Amino acid sequence: MAYQLYRNTTLGNSLQESLDELIQSQQITPQLALQVLLQFDKAINSALAQRVRNRVNFRGALNTYRFCDNVWTFVLNDVEFREVTELIKVEKVKIVACDGKSKCFPNFFESKTTLRTLES
Amino acid sequence: APPSSNTNNPKLYRSVIEDVINDVRDIFLDDGVDEQVLMELKTLWENKLMQSRAVDGFHSEEQQLLLQVQQQHQPQQQQHHHHHHHQQTQPQQTVPQQAQTQQVLIPASQQATAPQVIVPDSKLIQHMNASNMSAAATAATLALPAGVTPVQQILTNSGQLLQVVRAANGAQYIFQPQQSVVLQQQVIPQMQPGGVQAPVIQQVLAPLPGGISPQAGVIIQPQQILFTGNKTQVIPTTVAAPTPAQAQITATGQQQPQAQPAQTQAPLVLQVDGTGDTSSEEDEDEEEDYDDDEEEDKEKDGAEDGQVEEEPLNSEDDVSDEEGQELFDTENVVVCQYDKIHRSKNKWKFHLKDGIMNLNGRDYIFSKAIGDAEW
Numbered sequence: 001m002a003y004q005l006y007r008n009t010t011l012g013n014s015l016q017e018s019l020d021e022l023i024q025s026q027q028i029t030p031q032l033a034l035q036v037l038l039q040f041d042k043a044i045n046s047a048l049a050q051r052v053r054n055r056v057n058f059r060g061a062l063n064t065y066r067f068c069d070n071v072w073t074f075v076l077n078d079v080e081f082r083e084v085t086e087l088i089k090v091e092k093v094k095i096v097a098c099d100g101k102s103k104c105f106p107n108f109f110e111s112k113t114t115l116r117t118l119e120s
Numbered sequence: 121a122p123p124s125s126n127t128n129n130p131k132l133y134r135s136v137i138e139d140v141i142n143d144v145r146d147i148f149l150d151d152g153v154d155e156q157v158l159m160e161l162k163t164l165w166e167n168k169l170m171q172s173r174a175v176d177g178f179h180s181e182e183q184q185l186l187l188q189v190q191q192q193h194q195p196q197q198q199q200h201h202h203h204h205h206h207q208q209t210q211p212q213q214t215v216p217q218q219a220q221t222q223q224v225l226i227p228a229s230q231q232a233t234a235p236q237v238i239v240p241d242s243k244l245i246q247h248m249n250a251s252n253m254s255a256a257a258t259a260a261t262l263a264l265p266a267g268v269t270p271v272q273q274i275l276t277n278s279g280q281l282l283q284v285v286r287a288a289n290g291a292q293y294i295f296q297p298q299q300s301v302v303l304q305q306q307v308i309p310q311m312q313p314g315g316v317q318a319p320v321i322q323q324v325l326a327p328l329p330g331g332i333s334p335q336a337g338v339i340i341q342p343q344q345i346l347f348t349g350n351k352t353q354v355i356p357t358t359v360a361a362p363t364p365a366q367a368q369i370t371a372t373g374q375q376q377p378q379a380q381p382a383q384t385q386a387p388l389v390l391q392v393d394g395t396g397d398t399s400s401e402e403d404e405d406e407e408e409d410y411d412d413d414e415e416e417d418k419e420k421d422g423a424e425d426g427q428v429e430e431e432p433l434n435s436e437d438d439v440s441d442e443e444g445q446e447l448f449d450t451e452n453v454v455v456c457q458y459d460k461i462h463r464s465k466n467k468w469k470f471h472l473k474d475g476i477m478n479l480n481g482r483d484y485i486f487s488k489a490i491g492d493a494e495w
Contacts, residue, residue, distance in 0.1 A: 018164035062493035100457035
């Protein structure tokens with residue numbers, strides 16, 4: 001099962017909101033919505049792994065770090081992200097990172113700890 | 121695969137959307153869910169993405185329009201004030217001249233100054249008043265002359281297209297063509313105005329459960345447009361001036377989320393508080409709530425009470441304007457996987473991959489990211 005990590009992104013959230021609306025209007029069932037999300041997980045994981053090929057560098061001050069359930073969560077301040085084409089500065093950024101070597105944690109993101117991490 | 125910088129975000133997102141939609145088609149069918157619902161899902165998804173403005177060029181034209189909306193506030197109400205006043209006594213109406221609806225549409229191609237407006241949800245709901253006018257009565261009050269010109273198109277976020285037309289006498293109606301139309305495709309052509317500066321408001325209307333039946337084409341007097349969850353309603357309004365008089369724009373760029381919950385509830389509440397005044401233009405940005413009968417008297421008194429702002433709407437507009445500028449209060453988040461996290465004393469090094477970032481409101485993607493930080 002692919003990481004559900006990417007549901008909390010613009011792409012993932014917009015999908016979840018859309019599904020919620022369809023559930024509310026009773027056009028689909030929650031189970032169907034879940035199936036769609038699972039499919040989304042696969043698609044986005046695959047797309048990122050295969051269709052993206054760029055590098056970014058960043059530097060900043062580490063404010064907090066947390067490692068729990070094999071998930072790292074960092075909060076950095078005054079960060080600069082650099083890509084070849086552009087420079088992006090933010091005062092604060094949260095980084096949530098799952099283990100890149102292990103792709104199969106079926107119920108990984110169902111644990112409360114992890115959910116809190118991701119959704120905070 | 122070609123290397124992708126973040127200028128390729130839209131393509132990546134598009135391909136993910138396509139893949140997901142195609143992959144779940146069978147699941148939908150197995151569940152007995154109609155293909156149309158699948159298409160609605162796709163439309164909703166794309167619309168939200170576009171509205172988030174997190175992705176450049178996802179629908180580039182719409183984004184520009186949205187930006188215009190964010191940046192401009194239109195108090196065009198004032199100019200039309202007098203027009204409206206005069207119109208109030210026109211015999212065409214058996215119902216009171218209400219404050220104009222929030223929308224005004226003017227076909228870009230036909231009139232120089234009309235912005236395209238899309239109807240905000242919540243306001244529509246509130247106009248709902250089953251007792252006001254029967255369709256027949258309304259139809260009777262509306263002459264239907266031959267010279268009907270398309271005024272604008274209104275799009276629900278479920279992709280349904282409503283066509284507003286203006287008759288020669290100035291009355292405006294709304295029809296609903298039978299097929300659903302994707303939001304963007306219809307909006308764009310209208311947005312090539314001859315010098316129109318007016319903002320375009322991208323409206324997110326909650327999906328209409330079951331869609332509006334083809335029969336539900338609404339005949340609406342000029343200014344009140346009424347949508348409901350599953351039926352349409354005719355609401356008599358003032359006669360539109362045969363000019364851009366009705367340019368009312370509601371910058372609702374950011375306020376859809378609030379409208380939607382109301383939209384999906386079946387019961388409609390007629391709002392009778394707040395704007396008791398009669399000046400239509402001034403109420404453009406406000407909810408058109410009135411009971412028509414009440415309004416009639418007030419209107420005829422000629423009261424131009426001065427603008428009664430419905431604060432919530434306007435203030436929301438202000439907020440959204442600010443958000444439209446650079447100083448986002450977004451939470452900057454990076455969602456990714458780690459290859460290696462290293463620490464030496466208080467010096468940390470991050471080796472990350474396959475990440476999606478949302479920084480200052482925009483999305484970026486990387487296959488690899490390397491960072492340093494001191495704790």
